[in-house]
Ligand code: FES
């Protein structure tokens with residue numbers, strides 16, 4: 283399964299503290315996250331190789347080892363079992379090992395991949411723009427497949443209905459033609475225009491906002507826009523929102539947004555509250571969609587020219603060999 287070789291976000295980095303292991307789920311695999319003595323985040327299968335207890339119910343010792351809650355076996359950052367308390371003189375052989383996954387921190391999140399692969403973390407150009415302020419929103423636990431959530435993010439023709447009075451208006455529902463091109467990591471849609479009553483926290487009047495959408499990995503996307511005049515606009519600056527999704531099961535996802543904005547005044551909570559308002563408008567619709575897995579056969583649902591970004595996304599998933607969260 284190609285998804286297993288991709289990096290996926292699994293937790294907010296700050297939620298993995300030095301002392302307490304954290305249980306997460308990725309691609310139906312139970313994973314325990316913890317920090318070793320150096321503070322480096324580690325990811326193991328959340329199943330002790332001795333009798334299968336959940337390692338996440340255990341603790342991290344003061345020596346920076348993960349201790350199983352059942353018989354107290356201890357595991358080093360490498361996964362090697364170092365101690366079996368029932369046999370104090372026993373030196374565990376190399377085969378006495380927890381299953382280790384690769385983990386790293388980026389974009390304020392912990393990322394894990396279940397098997398080795400060539401794919402890099404999804405690109406987020408705005409992350410490198412040191413002028414922009416970065417913050418995360420989420421997580422949101424959503425009873426929908428990751429691809430349905432990405433597709434909703436690329437979809438502008440729902441603005442006037444789901445986000446009426448915010449990102450759209452029933453009086454301006456037409457979608458002008460826009461461009462979509464395939465890229466090595468997904469797609470790029472440019473020239474996407476929307477008439478928005480309240481495009482961000484500071485909007486005081488409706489404005490035409492132009493978006494660029496990028497699919498940067500099968501379950502990741504980035505929206506970039508020039509903030510409307512009179513809000514947080516600074517000449518030549520663009521703001522971005524990255525959508526990062528952990529595919530928990532084929533029909534359950536954990537969602538984060540990473541904002542890269544030119545707003546240096548508003549408290550985090552206010553920026554997060556705006557994003558929260560928008561996403562909780564999407565969530566009930568996302569959770570209502572059937573089939574919950576995104577159909578990759580383009581004949582399974584109906585499409586119009588306004589949907590060409592989502593049609594291109596479905597073609598990309600098929601060509602990429604994605605099987606998790608699709609049908
Ligand atoms: Fe983990 Fe026995 S099940 S030490």
Ligand code: FE
Nearest residue numbers: 434444445564
């Ligand atoms: Fe929406």
